[in-house]
Amino acid sequence: MASIKTRNEILQYDLRYHGVRIRESSGLKTNRENKRLCEAKLRKILAEIDIGIFDPVDHFPNSKKLRKIFGVESCDAEVEPSISFETFAEQWFVEKRVEWRYSYMKTIRGTIDKYLIPTFGETPVEEITKAQILEFRVTLAQLAGKSAASTMSPSRINHIMTPLRMIMVEAADRYGFVSPWQNIKPLKEPRVQVEPFSFDEVKQILRRVRQDYRTYYIVRFLTGLRSSEVDGLKWEYVDFDRKQILVREALVQRRMVPTKTDGSMRDIDMNSMVLDALARHKRGAEGCSEYVFASSTGQPYSNRYVTRCIWYPLLKQLGLKARRPYQTRHTAATLWLASGESPEWIARQMGHTTTEMLFRVYSRYVPNLTRQDGSAFEKLLAARFSRSGSERHDFLRDKSLLKTHLNGI
Structure with missing residues (x-):
């Protein structure tokens, strides 16, 4: 048609x-x-x-x-030669890399070299079909994942497919052909596992952790900082007068870079425990390094070393389930919610622009955050129609009387 x-x-x-x-x-x-x-x-x-x-x-x-x-x-008409996927991908990468952070640029470079060019390298961009793209995705799904017993996760596959989509859409727009990327949706990813520590577990960890790492974990558990943010924290960003930590940079792949997003640039209020711990830590580390948490050489902590040699051995020693260090950030969020802090304040501390993620990700860990059994309304009625003893009890049980009073409000 x-x-x-x-x-x-x-x-x-x-x-x-x-x-x-x-x-x-x-x-x-x-x-x-x-x-x-x-x-x-x-x-x-x-x-x-x-x-x-x-x-x-x-x-x-x-x-x-x-x-x-x-x-x-x-015929005698001049026809421009086709451009191969590899040639266009290299051109696209050079043009786009000025927009990216170093860590993202390195990830895209690795994806192009390891997966995309070996598959599509010599193929003219306009000849790549939707069927070839889907076949490539099926091949990725059969590759080994992080362990030999597993295959590549949907999340990893989606991250590999993203630059392929960007390259093909740009090539189609530039060379006037229809992109084969029609109705190819990302693979469905399982929800991120959020497994925060309980307050008692946090106390166990802080009591038993090595003394030279205690302040480090106090800050991680009680400020909601990301791993890259706490590892790259500098003394110039710790404002003891205003009792705030200023998040301005992060340590990513051993390089200091700007924060993840504009929303990630924020001022975190320090509670008394964090404030006191950092003050003691500063007195003991005066002049040793510009970084708050640094090794004897003055360099920031190696996240890989701390995770493998401090974090996981400690959890095993305490008999706690092994969880990624990033769960310390989730823990801060759930503890704040459980204590009744304002969701808007918590979102600002976490670097979120809205409270949507808080209620979507964390609310199930705080059973009293939102009542769903009608008891809150019942308490409101009891307070609104203050009666005594059995009269109030009968009032709440008698539905017909309740309806009459509600109509009179």
């Missing part, structure tokens, strides 16, 4: 000829007048097809795809 469609606010012809789907841009912006012009041209095309005189290249002379399919390469 031939039709006129819109793509990126430009009218596009969509029809089939000799089993080939022709989707070509009209170059006209979407409006009523231009659509009438395109419809008139489409009627002419269909009439030419009916009487056998239709020449695709005559109607779409700038289409390299049609020139190639319908054998125009042999």
